[in-house]
Amino acid sequence: MTVKQSLIEKLISLIDQYDRIIIHRHINPDPDAIGSQLGLKATIKHNFPDKTVLAAGKMGKGIEWLGRMDNVDRQDYEDALVIILDTPVFERIDGNDHIQNNTLIKIDHHLVVEHFADLEIVEILSSSTAELITKMIMHSQGQLTLSPQAATFLYAGIVGDTGRFLHSNTTQATFEAVAYLMAHQAENTQINRKMNELSLNELNFQSFAIDQIELYEKGVATMTLKQADLTQRGMTVDGTNAVTNLPGRLKEVLTWVIFIEKEDSHGEYRARIRSKGPNIHQVAIQFNGGGHEMASGANVYDDEEKKELIDQMIKVNAQFLKDQNI
Ligand SMILES: [Mn+2]
Known part of the structure; x- marks a missing residue:
C-alpha cells in the first residue's frame, strides 16, 4: 500500500465537510x-446517506449497461466538492x-502531467x-464501508483496466483489492458476462478484421482498416479498439500495427503499434508518434510511409531476436 494514510484522512475529512459532492472523470x-x-x-x-452525490459527464458508448449519469446543473456546483477520477489532464475532464x-x-x-487539484x-x-x-x-480503518453495489462498480473498473487481469499492470495488490470486493458481494459473474458480450455487428466486424491481418517476416503483423470499411459496417474508430489486440494473439507475432485510415483522407493512417517484447516506441517516434515501449501510436501520410514503418518494425524485431539468440 503506497497511498499515505494522511491522504485517506484528508479525503474523508473533505467529503465530511461538504453537503454536495460532484464526481467527474x-x-x-x-x-x-x-x-x-x-x-x-x-x-x-452508503456512508453519508444525507449527502447529495452526483456523477457528471456523458455515458460512454457500449457501456450504458454499467449505470447512469446524473443531470448536473451549473448551480449544483455552488459550495460543492468536486472529485475528478482517472484523468491526468484538466482539459480531458468530461464537463x-x-x-x-x-x-x-x-x-x-x-503519470502526473499537471497539477490542478487542491488534493491529489x-x-x-x-x-x-x-x-x-x-x-x-480497505485502509480507511472502518470509516468507509462498501455496499455490494459499490463493490460491483469497482470490480468492473479493475477488470476493464487490467484487460480481465491479463495486462502487466495486474499485481498482488490488484488481487487483494479484488478479494476484498468479492468479500463484499461484488457481482463478478454478471460483470464478466457483460464485458464479454458482443452485438452481432461487433462479431461480424471482428471476423472482417481478422481477414485484414497480414503477416510479414520476423513476426510483424498488420491490420488495415479503411474509413469505407468502417462506415459500411456501422463501426466507429473507438469501436475498433476491440480488435486492436487480435493480431497479437497469433503465436508467431511479436509486434503488430493497426492502420486506421483517417477521416476525409486518402491513404493517411493513424497507426496503433503493439508489442510482446521488442521496444516499438523507437519506431513510433520516427513516425510522428509516441507512447510506451509496448504500446504506441504513430501517423503515416501515404502508402510509401506505411511500408517504411513496417520495414522498421521488421528491423526492430530482427534485432530483438538476435539479442535473444533466437
Ligand atoms: Mn484508468
Missing part, C-alpha cells in the same frame, strides 16, 4: 472511469466547463483508479 469514458465514478458515488452515499472555483480532489493512476492522490502502481479507490476504502 475523463471524456470517452471506459469501464474504469465509470466504475470508479459510480463506485465512489455509491460508497459516499470541466461547469467547474468553477470549487475545491478539487484528483484521484488517479496515470496519484498512485501509478495501481492497475486502475478503481483499484486505488478500493485500497483507500
Whole structure:
C-alpha cells in the first residue's frame, strides 16, 4: 500500500465537510472511469446517506449497461466538492466547463502531467483508479464501508483496466483489492458476462478484421482498416479498439500495427503499434508518434510511409531476436 494514510484522512475529512459532492472523470469514458465514478458515488452515499452525490459527464458508448449519469446543473456546483477520477489532464475532464472555483480532489493512476487539484492522490502502481479507490476504502480503518453495489462498480473498473487481469499492470495488490470486493458481494459473474458480450455487428466486424491481418517476416503483423470499411459496417474508430489486440494473439507475432485510415483522407493512417517484447516506441517516434515501449501510436501520410514503418518494425524485431539468440 503506497497511498499515505494522511491522504485517506484528508479525503474523508473533505467529503465530511461538504453537503454536495460532484464526481467527474475523463471524456470517452471506459469501464474504469465509470466504475470508479459510480463506485465512489455509491460508497459516499452508503456512508453519508444525507449527502447529495452526483456523477457528471456523458455515458460512454457500449457501456450504458454499467449505470447512469446524473443531470448536473451549473448551480449544483455552488459550495460543492468536486472529485475528478482517472484523468491526468484538466482539459480531458468530461464537463470541466461547469467547474468553477470549487475545491478539487484528483484521484488517479496515470503519470502526473499537471497539477490542478487542491488534493491529489496519484498512485501509478495501481492497475486502475478503481483499484486505488478500493485500497483507500480497505485502509480507511472502518470509516468507509462498501455496499455490494459499490463493490460491483469497482470490480468492473479493475477488470476493464487490467484487460480481465491479463495486462502487466495486474499485481498482488490488484488481487487483494479484488478479494476484498468479492468479500463484499461484488457481482463478478454478471460483470464478466457483460464485458464479454458482443452485438452481432461487433462479431461480424471482428471476423472482417481478422481477414485484414497480414503477416510479414520476423513476426510483424498488420491490420488495415479503411474509413469505407468502417462506415459500411456501422463501426466507429473507438469501436475498433476491440480488435486492436487480435493480431497479437497469433503465436508467431511479436509486434503488430493497426492502420486506421483517417477521416476525409486518402491513404493517411493513424497507426496503433503493439508489442510482446521488442521496444516499438523507437519506431513510433520516427513516425510522428509516441507512447510506451509496448504500446504506441504513430501517423503515416501515404502508402510509401506505411511500408517504411513496417520495414522498421521488421528491423526492430530482427534485432530483438538476435539479442535473444533466437
Ligand atoms: Mn484508468
